[in-house]
Amino acid sequence: MVRHFLSVTDLSRAEAEALLDRAAALKAEWHAGGKGVHPGLPMQGKTLALVFEKPSLRTRVAFEAGVTQLGGHPSYLSANDIDMGGRESVPDVARNLSRWVQVIAARVFKRSTVETLARYATVPVINALCDVEHPCQALADMLTLRERFGRTQGLTLAYVGDGNNVCNSLMLLGATLGVSVAVASPPDYRPDPEFVARAEALAADSDATITITSSPDEAVGGADAVYTDVWTSMGQEHESARRRPAFQPYQVDTALMAHADPRAVAMHCLPAHRGEEVTAEVIDGPRSVIFEQAENRLHVQKALVLTLLEL
Numbered sequence: 001m002v003r004h005f006l007s008v009t010d011l012s013r014a015e016a017e018a019l020l021d022r023a024a025a026l027k028a029e030w031h032a033g034g035k036g037v038h039p040g041l042p043m044q045g046k047t048l049a050l051v052f053e054k055p056s057l058r059t060r061v062a063f064e065a066g067v068t069q070l071g072g073h074p075s076y077l078s079a080n081d082i083d084m085g086g087r088e089s090v091p092d093v094a095r096n097l098s099r100w101v102q103v104i105a106a107r108v109f110k111r112s113t114v115e116t117l118a119r120y121a122t123v124p125v126i127n128a129l130c131d132v133e134h135p136c137q138a139l140a141d142m143l144t145l146r147e148r149f150g151r152t153q154g155l156t157l158a159y160v161g162d163g164n165n166v167c168n169s170l171m172l173l174g175a176t177l178g179v180s181v182a183v184a185s186p187p188d189y190r191p192d193p194e195f196v197a198r199a200e201a202l203a204a205d206s207d208a209t210i211t212i213t214s215s216p217d218e219a220v221g222g223a224d225a226v227y228t229d230v231w232t233s234m235g236q237e238h239e240s241a242r243r244r245p246a247f248q249p250y251q252v253d254t255a256l257m258a259h260a261d262p263r264a265v266a267m268h269c270l271p272a273h274r275g276e277e278v279t280a281e282v283i284d285g286p287r288s289v290i291f292e293q294a295e296n297r298l299h300v301q302k303a304l305v306l307t308l309l310e311l
Contacts, residue, residue: 008173023303041071094120124308138169140296153178158223163191175202184219
């Protein structure tokens with residue numbers, strides 16, 4: 001049976017921890033080998049199709065570089081190449097790609113698009129971002145936390161800003177792995193109650209908690225990690241002027257970081273709008289693990305592809 005990765009909840013706790021273990025091993029192997037290819041080239045002769053409706057730096061390059069390092073071939077397809085739902089239906093795209101490639105990673109506007117791809121594909125489909133989740137990012141974030149603190153269980157992550165797709169995946173995967181997540185958002189921009197309820201159910205099984213508040217100081221108080229994202233996501237650019245006043249009190253700066261644990265790290269999924277949701281002083285400061293998160297996209301995505309292909 002073909003296995004897909006559309007949500008972080010597609011992984012049990014044991015599976016998520018095993019995937020992070022594999023990512024850590026791949027990272028160590030890659031660094032020890034001079035950042036070249038992996039021994040044995042486990043993806044030799046295999047192709048990953050990158051079906052992207054949205055532009056990308058980290059997701060695209062991490063998948064392209066990762067598959068290449070594993071001996072495989074990435075094939076990038078932009079919206080201009082396919083125009084899913086316009087020039088060709090989503091089911092037909094899935095049926096065609098399944099005849100040529102071994103795995104599909106889709107970066108799309110709507111969750112329904114990646115779900116339809118998975119329904120009709122006969123090869124694994126990876127959600128490389130949609131409007132309600134960013135599961136590959138959350139995996140990289142949890143690997144980064146584990147590297148810094150040696151564990152995930154018992155940590156507290158404060159997320160400050162828009163209750164968006166990144167926030168949803170962080171709540172779900174954090175709760176799965178025993179990370180308590182406190183979200184501070186303006187009242188009109190809180191995370192979807194459906195995702196909060198799902199995260200709370202997972203947290204009950206891992207001795208974690210999910211907290212939703214309007215106070216950044218409350219969320220950040222004593223936290224091990226302080227995380228933020230842009231105030232206006234791709235596709236919402238027309239809302240930027242309206243959102244800015246509501247989010248201004250939610251900027252992550254040195255004053256807000258002072259409320260966190262003294263060992264706390266600063267996190268961001270990038271790209272960052274320096275001087276808006278986060279200051280340059282925080283991004284470039286000694287507590288930042290932001291670029292470690294970016295590198296870890298490479299390693300968790302390699303581990304994910306190999307796991308789905310059972311290699």
